[in-house]
Amino acid sequence: xxxxxxxxxxxxxxxxxxxxxxxxxxxTFLRVADELKLDKENTVIVCAIGCAGRIPTFLDxxxxxxxxxxxxxxxxxxxxxxxxxxxxxxxxxGDAVAIGGNxxxxxxxxxxxxxxxxxxxxxYGMTGGQYAPTTLQGFKATTAPYGMIEPAFDVCELAKxxxxxxxxxxxxxxxxxxxxxxxxxLTHKGFSTLExxxxxxxxxxxxxxxxxxxxxxxxxxxxxxxxxxxxxxxxEELKDKIxxxxxxxxxxxxLTEIYEEKLGKLRKN
Amino acid sequence: MSTAYKVQINRKWCKxxxxxxxxxxxxxxxxxxxKKLQIVNEIQCSGCLMCEKRCPDMCMKxxxxxx
Ligand SMILES: Cc1ncc(C[n+]2csc(CCOP(=O)(O)OP(=O)(O)O)c2C)c(N)n1
Ligand code: SF4
Ligand code: SF4
Numbered sequence: 456x457x458x459x460x461x462x463x464x465x466x467x468x469x470x471x472x473x474x475x476x477x478x479x480x481x482x483t484f485l486r487v488a489d490e491l492k493l494d495k496e497n498t499v500i501v502c503a504i505g506c507a508g509r510i511p512t513f514l515d516x517x518x519x520x521x522x523x524x525x526x527x528x529x530x531x532x533x534x535x536x537x538x539x540x541x542x543x544x545x546x547x548x549g550d551a552v553a554i555g556g557n558x559x560x561x562x563x564x565x566x567x568x569x570x571x572x573x574x575x576x577x578x579y580g581m582t583g584g585q586y587a588p589t590t591l592q593g594f595k596a597t598t599a600p601y602g603m604i605e606p607a608f609d610v611c612e613l614a615k616x617x618x619x620x621x622x623x624x625x626x627x628x629x630x631x632x633x634x635x636x637x638x639x640x641l642t643h644k645g646f647s648t649l650e651x652x653x654x655x656x657x658x659x660x661x662x663x664x665x666x667x668x669x670x671x672x673x674x675x676x677x678x679x680x681x682x683x684x685x686x687x688x689x690x691e692e693l694k695d696k697i698x699x700x701x702x703x704x705x706x707x708x709x710l711t712e713i714y715e716e717k718l719g720k721l722r723k724n
Numbered sequence: 725m726s727t728a729y730k731v732q733i734n735r736k737w738c739k740x741x742x743x744x745x746x747x748x749x750x751x752x753x754x755x756x757x758x759k760k761l762q763i764v765n766e767i768q769c770s771g772c773l774m775c776e777k778r779c780p781d782m783c784m785k786x787x788x789x790x791x
Contacts, residue, residue: 458782459782462782467736467737467782468736468737468739468781468783469737469780469781469782471780471781472739473739473740473741474739474741474742474743474780475780476743476778476780477780478779478780478781478782479743479777479778479779479780481780481782482777482778482779482780482782483777485782486777627778627780628747628778630774630777630778631777634777656741667742668741668742668743669741669742669743669745669746672743672746672747672778673746
């Protein structure tokens with residue numbers, strides 16, 4: 456099998472803009488799916504609205520596309536009703552931690568066996584470039600024409616605080632690292648969060664003097680540092696950097712298992 | 725016996741973003757005057773797959789050939 460056996464080839468090319476690296480996340484996911492021999496029939500991908508949320512509709516799995524921000528809520532329902540099925544959620548950063556922030560923290564708290572893959576492009580791509588809670592200070596958006604004034608969310612810290620039992624961050628430049636952590640996220644039992652730094656040339660790049668898709672990927676290369684390198688850096692040196700690595704890898708009782716056990720006991724009585 | 729690599733671009737899907745070109749360690753690609761992606765140095769390809777793996781449109785393919 457090839458990684459391209461997991462796409463709906465007839466619907467290609469992808470709708471995305473030239474150089475939109477949400478597609479690179481898809482590329483890596485398909486390779487990992489191929490390596491893990493993911494069973495299409497037994498895998499459900501849940502996604503919602505946004506450019507990142509639309510891509511899975513081009514993939515050959517059972518795909519459930521729902522309302523903006525609610526992918527994890529629907530995914531929770533799927534997983535509770537069919538614990539035997541593998542559930543993967545693709546979200547944009549707006550989808551995951553703006554409108555969907557509440558669902559995100561509670562899915563993490565519950566430790567339900569779902570893999571959440573969050574494409575962090577620092578902007579609302581689909582709706583025309585409004586700032587996201589992940590837009591770094593100083594960067595421009597349609598709703599921040601003079602530069603973002605708010606501090607940004609650290610998605611991994613948020614996931615960690617909420618109880619996600621696997622938390623990692625990677626990016627589309629460090630492609631072999633992305634492959635490795637994506638595989639770990641997809642094989643982890645419990646709620647796993649994988650944040651991937653991506654780029655939106657159309658809505659973020661154009662407004663921030665990086666319309667060329669290459670410039671944005673170069674920026675990602677230049678602002679990311681590995682965990683090991685970060686350990687030797689001062690707070691000042693880390694100021695404008697994004698650390699990539701695996702931050703949490705732990706085990707905790709998983710929700711559907713607790714639920715099934717409870718059901719079993721209640722049925723006996 | 726030596727190993728050579730064949731570089732294949734699916735032109736129907738390629739959007740000429742240049743991400744493959746920019747990070748190829750062997751300078752296998754270039755843009756023509758219309759900013760269309762060209763393979764100019766296939767013989768130098770070392771098969772690292774950096775282009776294939778980073779391509780956001782799944783349209784790059786490196787084929788290994790034993791000679
Ligand atoms: C309930 C609801 N609120 C708002 C919107 C409008 N809307 C659509 S996509 C989107 C944000 C997209 O940003 P993100 O999730 O980061 O994905 P991207 O397009 O950047 O990949 C918004 C606000 C909507 N469709 N539904
Ligand atoms: S608007 Fe941005 S996020 Fe959406 S497809 Fe284009 S580049 Fe990608
Ligand atoms: S990365 Fe892919 S889409 Fe972009 S120019 Fe290269 S082959 Fe074409």
